[in-house]
Amino acid sequence: MLVMYLPHSAKQTFVSGEVALVGTGPGDPELLTLQAYRFIQQADIVIYDRLVSKEIMALVPESAERIYVGKKQAEHRVPQEGINQLLVDHAKLAKKVVRLKGGDPFVFGRGGEEAQYALANNVACHIVPGMTAASACTSYVGIPLTHRQVAQSCTFITGHVKGCGELDLPWQALKDEKQTVVFYMGVKSLPVITQQLIKAGRSSNTPAALIHKGTTPDQKVYRGCLESLEEIVEKYQVKPPTLIVIGDVVNTFDEKQLSGIGYLAPTKK
């Protein structure tokens, strides 16, 4: 077995001609890591996504060029191949290229593909982790992803369907009631998600929540159960970016205890 030990001092410095894939977290600028901030401060050019908040973009040095490559479902502003190429082209112009992404670059962020493309073109790539939406957004609304006896595992899964294809997921593997399931990009396919989970054996009364624009000033959380989610989406016109959280952990704290963003307080007697 090969064991690789990299001492802290082995951290690489960002040099011209390199790309840094930087995760910015789900929106609240306070969730940006110090490492992400350090890379952003050195950028010659920033290539950024739709989910990078304006507060974080405000931290980009004025001298840095900015290119928006954000995409909405089915409306890709710059195709992925074009983004890959942009990163490489600007690195080859001897720039420090910062690719800013919402959440973590390696969690449903296509960071793996971008890094592979950079390496295939002889461009070195830094990976700067960010807080993924499932982790931060649930904390902000008082939902622990795991809780002893209630949920011993947690699955992050994509609800995104390419084109008009079907949502082909391992439904049987998601039926365990002691497993929290978090769907990214699932609002559009919500009816299929709820039907398939119930068909696989998950109770229709399983607590569930929708977290819209979590950790931002526009954050909204809707709580219900598996079978009421569709109605909630319809009634409140819930749109992306939204996470779907399914499992008993959703009801760990009641709404009175959640008395602020990420703030739980004892219920007054």
Ligand SMILES: C[S@@+](CC[C@H](N)C(=O)[O-])C[C@H]1O[C@@H](n2cnc3c(N)ncnc32)[C@H](O)[C@@H]1O
């Ligand atoms: C392309 S994925 C990017 C995920 C990102 N790399 C991460 O680690 O969080 C986009 C999806 O992440 C979820 N998402 C990202 N930010 C969010 C937020 N602030 N609130 C709720 N969901 C969010 C939504 O499901 C959205 O459709």
